[in-house]
Amino acid sequence: MERTEISEIGGEFALIDRIAAATNTTLPETIKGIGDDAAVIDSGEFYTVISTDMLLEGVHFDLSYVPLKHLGYKAVAVNVSDIAAMNAVPKQITVSIALSNRIPVEAIDELYDGIRSACEAYSIDLVGGDTTNSRSGLVISVTAIGTVAKDRVTYRSGAKPNDVLCVTGSLGAAYLGLQVLEREKQVFLADPNMQPQLDKHEYVVGKQLKPEARTDIIYDFIEGGIVPTSMIDISDGLASEVLHLCKASGVGIRVFEENVPVENPAMLTATEFNLNPITVALNGGEDYELLMTISQEDFEKVKNLSEITPIGFVTEEKGAFLVLNSGQLTPIKAQGWEHFDAESK
Amino acid sequence: MERTEISEIGGEFALIDRIAAATNTTLPETIKGIGDDAAVIDSGEFYTVISTDMLLEGVHFDLSYVPLKHLGYKAVAVNVSDIAAMNAVPKQITVSIALSNRIPVEAIDELYDGIRSACEAYSIDLVGGDTTNSRSGLVISVTAIGTVAKDRVTYRSGAKPNDVLCVTGSLGAAYLGLQVLEREKQVFLADPNMQPQLDKHEYVVGKQLKPEARTDIIYDFIEGGIVPTSMIDISDGLASEVLHLCKASGVGIRVFEENVPVENPAMLTATEFNLNPITVALNGGEDYELLMTISQEDFEKVKNLSEITPIGFVTEEKGAFLVLNSGQLTPIKAQGWEHFDAESK
Numbered sequence: 161m162e163r164t165e166i167s168e169i170g171g172e173f174a175l176i177d178r179i180a181a182a183t184n185t186t187l188p189e190t191i192k193g194i195g196d197d198a199a200v201i202d203s204g205e206f207y208t209v210i211s212t213d214m215l216l217e218g219v220h221f222d223l224s225y226v227p228l229k230h231l232g233y234k235a236v237a238v239n240v241s242d243i244a245a246m247n248a249v250p251k252q253i254t255v256s257i258a259l260s261n262r263i264p265v266e267a268i269d270e271l272y273d274g275i276r277s278a279c280e281a282y283s284i285d286l287v288g289g290d291t292t293n294s295r296s297g298l299v300i301s302v303t304a305i306g307t308v309a310k311d312r313v314t315y316r317s318g319a320k321p322n323d324v325l326c327v328t329g330s331l332g333a334a335y336l337g338l339q340v341l342e343r344e345k346q347v348f349l350a351d352p353n354m355q356p357q358l359d360k361h362e363y364v365v366g367k368q369l370k371p372e373a374r375t376d377i378i379y380d381f382i383e384g385g386i387v388p389t390s391m392i393d394i395s396d397g398l399a400s401e402v403l404h405l406c407k408a409s410g411v412g413i414r415v416f417e418e419n420v421p422v423e424n425p426a427m428l429t430a431t432e433f434n435l436n437p438i439t440v441a442l443n444g445g446e447d448y449e450l451l452m453t454i455s456q457e458d459f460e461k462v463k464n465l466s467e468i469t470p471i472g473f474v475t476e477e478k479g480a481f482l483v484l485n486s487g488q489l490t491p492i493k494a495q496g497w498e499h500f501d502a503e504s505k
Numbered sequence: 506m507e508r509t510e511i512s513e514i515g516g517e518f519a520l521i522d523r524i525a526a527a528t529n530t531t532l533p534e535t536i537k538g539i540g541d542d543a544a545v546i547d548s549g550e551f552y553t554v555i556s557t558d559m560l561l562e563g564v565h566f567d568l569s570y571v572p573l574k575h576l577g578y579k580a581v582a583v584n585v586s587d588i589a590a591m592n593a594v595p596k597q598i599t600v601s602i603a604l605s606n607r608i609p610v611e612a613i614d615e616l617y618d619g620i621r622s623a624c625e626a627y628s629i630d631l632v633g634g635d636t637t638n639s640r641s642g643l644v645i646s647v648t649a650i651g652t653v654a655k656d657r658v659t660y661r662s663g664a665k666p667n668d669v670l671c672v673t674g675s676l677g678a679a680y681l682g683l684q685v686l687e688r689e690k691q692v693f694l695a696d697p698n699m700q701p702q703l704d705k706h707e708y709v710v711g712k713q714l715k716p717e718a719r720t721d722i723i724y725d726f727i728e729g730g731i732v733p734t735s736m737i738d739i740s741d742g743l744a745s746e747v748l749h750l751c752k753a754s755g756v757g758i759r760v761f762e763e764n765v766p767v768e769n770p771a772m773l774t775a776t777e778f779n780l781n782p783i784t785v786a787l788n789g790g791e792d793y794e795l796l797m798t799i800s801q802e803d804f805e806k807v808k809n810l811s812e813i814t815p816i817g818f819v820t821e822e823k824g825a826f827l828v829l830n831s832g833q834l835t836p837i838k839a840q841g842w843e844h845f846d847a848e849s850k
Contacts, residue, residue: 162609162611163611164609164610164611165606165607165610166606167606169610172636175610175613175636176636179613179617179636182617182621183621183631185630185631185632187596187629187630189596190597192632193630193631193632193633194634199599201650203548203549203551204548204549206549208553208650210633210648210650211599212599212633212634212635212648213601213635214601214602214635214637214644214646216639216640216644218640219603219638251532251534251535252535252546252555254555254556254557254648256557256558256559256646258559258561258564258644261512264509264510265509265510265523266507266508268511268524272524272527272528276527276528283532285531285535286528287535287538287539287555288539288543288555288556289539290558290559291517291520291521292517292559292565293561293564294561294564295563295641296640296641297640299603301557301646303599307534
């Protein structure tokens with residue numbers, strides 16, 4: 161048998177493309193298969209959307225500084241975020257866990273407290289799952305189900321020239337929170353008597369440990385009669401998601417450096433780590449904000465929503481560029497997380 | 506923090522009961538949450554059912570004798586089986602995989618060949634999933650979605666006194682196939698020049714490596730206008746599933762030893778391993794046949810279906826008993842697989 165490494169074909173996204181290319185859908189009920197934030201199924205009166213994510217100890221989380229309750233909450237939030245990215249309302253989740261039989265029941269209770277707390281926050285029901293033994297670390301697999309009116313579903317592929325590129329909230333903080341946690345872990349490992357210094361970094365650490373899915377925006381859109389032309393959630397960094405929208409929609413995008421929203425506490429932490437805040441926003445990941453394109457017509461209504469910032473526009477000419485404060489253009493490249501990198505996430 | 510072992514509270518099923526007891530559902534669309542083969546969601550014109558399973562290398566499968574193509578097929582089939590157990594027709598699946606970045610692309614292709622082959626066999630679409638890195642072995646998480654007419658959905662909880670207990674196909678072969686594979690693995694490990702002797706055991710090994718979900722029976726039921734009063738799929742062994750039906754329905758069940766279907770090749774392999782075929786059928790697991798209760802009225806129609814065997818009946822008096830060939834009664838106890846046992850599955 162030949163042996164081709166995943167890195168040789170181009171990593172995780174190339175692998176997904178390879179799987180998608182070899183997969184056909186045949187049922188009339190299957191509206192959208194692999195290739196968006198969620199699959200879309202025709203349920204007659206509306207569309208059902210479904211998304212799934214798997215989180216592994218040592219790859220996606222480090223139990224030495226992630227409390228189990230936060231982990232449970234985050235596992236739900238990141239899946240709800242994928243449902244929101246389809247402009248859909250989340251309804252139910254299933255949660256499967258694999259765990260060592262040495263993990264105490266009290267720890268499992270903590271994890272499920274976080275899961276149930278997220279269910280309450282997003283008004284969704286935990287309806288099923290699987291529990292099994294793991295010979296290595298903790299594995300959590302969440303599937304989220306949502307619904308959306310057929311004329312409101314939003315794909316990655318609908319961006320049109322002259323649409324306004326907008327983002328919710330602000331970017332970069334979750335990645336910086338991870339840097340703080342990793343640094344304090346190293347300090348602690350070097351000297352277990354040292355207490356972690358997290359109080360100065362509460363904001364960024366909070367964004368890392370307890371991100372929120374932007375379902376609030378989806379309800380705002382329903383109320384305001386707004387349907388984005390395309391949308392994606394920011395899990396791998398702004399750069400990676402801009403490229404996804406460009407590729408799926410067959411368009412180009414320009415992002416203005418000066419408009420990319422980064423909060424002050426994130427700015428300060430970036431400075432402390434000698435990192436450029438814009439680079440962090442572009443490549444950090446795990447913000448779980450929504451990136452979308454809005455038609456000029458709908459943009460008049462979006463302007464009134466305080467949580468949404470216009471950061472660029474869609475061009476007919478292909479290519480994704482950052483418009484620097486100097487006015488120069490620089491190509492946007494995906495340097496975001498790929499889970500087949502050796503780096504932990 | 507207190508430390509209670511999972512085994513102290515009673516293992517996997519007790520853990521699921523604990524999670525279920527602490528979980529409420531609040532949405533009117535959520536018809537059935539944790540506690541059956543699949544969750545049930547109201548989609549307006551029909552019910553959508555959803556089920557999920559996670560399979561881990563070293564716990565659920567051994568890549569030293571399970572071909573990846575078969576593994577992919579089986580991962581889909583066992584989830585489709587859960588959909589069938591709700592009397593529903595499977596429609597879509599999502600598949601998430603975590604794998605070492607040392608696994609070659611060719612091996613991933615093999616796995617997905619098996620997944621796609623199962624999709625074709627069951628007329629379902631692969632619509633999404635997640636791919637990620639694993640620091641240990643292969644993890645596969647499958648979620649299956651199906652639909653069922655609202656008046657046809659079948660729970661574990663509907664069994665009524667005097668209903669006929671029926672099972673599809675035959676039992677015990679999958680467990681015996683596993684014994685053969687484990688034996689040949691030990692022979693091979695002791696002397697790598699020895700070739701595995703599987704030809705004599707093709708039937709039982711086939712049942713272990715490539716089980717089929719009984720969706721054929723679901724279509725037969727639709728055609729015949731038959732709705733079982735309760736149903737469950739046999740993943741952990743007949744004994745365990747009989748106890749689930751008793752508990753969920755608040756009834757008792759008697760199973761006639763002489764009626765439990767075991768095929769000749771399974772009988773022969775059981776003899777070779779000095780195992781009682783009935784014990785294997787009761788406790789072996791992984792048969793993925795359907796166990797159901799049928800009303801006296803519907804039983805007249807079921808009689809004509811060759812793939813269904815009546816093996817017992819439902820009693821008002823609680824308790825599950827095996828009626829031995831001698832006429833004596835012996836209580837049915839769950840000795841089936843629990844994934845928190847140290848045993849591999």
